[in-house]
Amino acid sequence: MSPAPSYRHAVSNRRLWLSAFVPALAWALHLAVSYGLVELYCYQFTRMGDAVAVWALSxxxxxxxxxxxxxxxxxxxxxxxxxxxxxxxxxxxxxTSGAVLGVFMIATILMQTLPVIMVPPCI
Incomplete structure (x- = not known):
């Protein structure tokens, strides 16, 4: 009789850690790229206007x-x-920690998007 399979056969450590860190990396990427896009569209390409910046940020x-x-x-x-x-x-x-962190990061990304919707990015 074969031994009972452990979770390592069903879910690898790489899959566990990668899925746990993807939401946090997505938030960090959102933050960095958003600031970079505002700098690019509002100060480098001043003729582009607010609409292009809003679409890029969206x-x-x-x-x-x-x-x-x-x-x-x-x-x-x-x-x-x-x-x-x-x-x-x-x-x-x-x-479990990755799922909870993921929900928090989704909420954080959404909250960081509210100023883009409510306030023009190039003030």
Whole structure:
């Protein structure tokens, strides 16, 4: 009789950690690229106008939201796989923490997008 499979056979450590860090990396990318785009569109290319800057910032927001949501979804799926195993305490902690962090990062990206919608970026 073969031994019971551990969570490592179902979910690799690389998959656990990558899915846990993707939402945080998406937020950091959103923050850095947004500041860079405002600098570029408002001070370098002054003839472009606010509309182009808003569309560019909206595209960055959409891409980073998709990345953060994907990482959060993978954390949730990893957690569901790991819950069926008995000795998966560490993996369960990483998957649960990644899912909670992902939800927080999605909310953070959305909150950082509110000023783009409400205030012109090139004041």
């Amino acid at each position: 595209a960055v927001t959409l891409l980073t939201l998709v990345a953060a949501f994907t990482g959060t979804l993978f954390c949730y799926w990893n957690r569901r796989i790991i819950l069926n195993r008995t000795e998966a305490h560490r993996g369960l902690f990483i998957a």
